[in-house]
Amino acid sequence: MWQLHDGDGFWNAVRFPVGEWFTIRVAFEGLAVVVSLDGEQVLHTRRRQEARPGPFGLLIGGDDLRVSGLRFSEDASVPGVADAPSDPEAVLAWDVSEPFAEADIPDTLALGEIAWTRLDAEPSGLTNLSRAHPISGGLNTVYVRTTIESDRGRRQPLELGFSDRAVVFLNGERIYRGDDTYRSRDYRFLGSIGWYDTLYLPLVAGENELVVAVSEDFGGWGIQARLGAGP
Numbered sequence: 077m078w079q080l081h082d083g084d085g086f087w088n089a090v091r092f093p094v095g096e097w098f099t100i101r102v103a104f105e106g107l108a109v110v111v112s113l114d115g116e117q118v119l120h121t122r123r124r125q126e127a128r129p130g131p132f133g134l135l136i137g138g139d140d141l142r143v144s145g146l147r148f149s150e151d152a153s154v155p156g157v158a159d160a161p162s163d164p165e166a167v168l169a170w171d172v173s174e175p176f177a178e179a180d181i182p183d184t185l186a187l188g189e190i191a192w193t194r195l196d197a198e199p200s201g202l203t204n205l206s207r208a209h210p211i212s213g214g215l216n217t218v219y220v221r222t223t224i225e226s227d228r229g230r231r232q233p234l235e236l237g238f239s240d241r242a243v244v245f246l247n248g249e250r251i252y253r254g255d256d257t258y259r260s261r262d263y264r265f266l267g268s269i270g271w272y273d274t275l276y277l278p279l280v281a282g283e284n285e286l287v288v289a290v291s292e293d294f295g296g297w298g299i300q301a302r303l304g305a306g307p
Contacts, residue, residue: 079239079258079296080204081124082268088119097144103152110154122157124204159199165302166201167222169194172208175215178241178291185245185287187219195220201300202237202269205290217291220299224286226279233304234277236288237269239296243289246277258295269298 090113092098101112104123111119134146162168171192197203205218226232236242236254244252252275258267277284290299 077204077206077296077298079266079268080202080298081296082266082270085121090118103154105152105154106156108154108157120155120157122159124198125207162199163201163302165304166197166199167203167301168197168199168201170197170203170220170222170299171195172205173219173221175209175212175218177214178217178289181217181243181289181291183250185248185250187287190219192221197300201302203299205292205297205299211292211297216293217289219287219289221285221287222301224277224279224284224303226281226284228281230279232277232279234275234286235271235302235304236273236275237271237298237300238273238288238290239269239298240267240293241291242273242299244275245285245287245289247280247285251275251278257293267295269296269300271300271302274304 088111092113098114099112101115103110103112104127107122107126109119109121109123110117111121132148134143136143172195173187173190173192193208195203195205195208203220205220209218224232236244238254238256240255240257242252242254242256243250244254254273256267256269256272259265260267277286286301288299288301290297
């Protein structure tokens with residue numbers, strides 16, 4: 077999920093001592109997570125789902141790295157992390173379809189009989205689609221849908237973030253395709269989700285069905301959308 081959990085609150089640049097032993101401590105309490113390096117707090121964040129029983133471990137990579145004294149205790153006490161307020165323009169819930177192959181995305185959408193799962197977004201609008209379905213074999217695409225109400229016909233800006241690729245349909249018509257795959261922009265682009273794409277929806281008066289086919293390869297399957305200031 078690293079392409080989704082990016083930026084402030086997820087990552088932090090830290091200077092590690094070279095040629096010396098140092099201590100990393102990760103403390104969990106409720107949804108709060110605090111990471112410390114030699115007693116100095118370097119990250120304060122929150123988990124994205126409730127805790128469940130399971131194993132833990134440490135994954136390291138690179139030359140000349142040594143690990144000693146991996147320990148676990150139950151005496152953690154850390155301050156909580158409050159949720160940011162919800163973005164009033166963000167889509168905060170989607171209906172998510174069953175997975176299918178990306179090659180089967182049509183030019184004109186006719187959904188027919190499809191099973192849907194309701195999935196809530198985080199306050200920012202970020203929605204982790206793998207919470208609804210895993211990627212299995214070549215089934216790497218889902219439809220996500222929502223309804224936009226408009227009092228008149230107009231062009232409505234929609235800011236969109238996705239991982240990795242998205243095809244947008246409005247009222248059944250295909251109007252946009254975007255590709256934010258790992259290294260699709262240049263060799264430094266990690267494919268991390270962000271507000272990189274804006275399209276203009278040709279809304280009609282009344283209800284408008286917005287459907288996005290989101291396809292994923294690795295690193296995080298997600299979408300976020302918010303309505304911009306329209307005319």
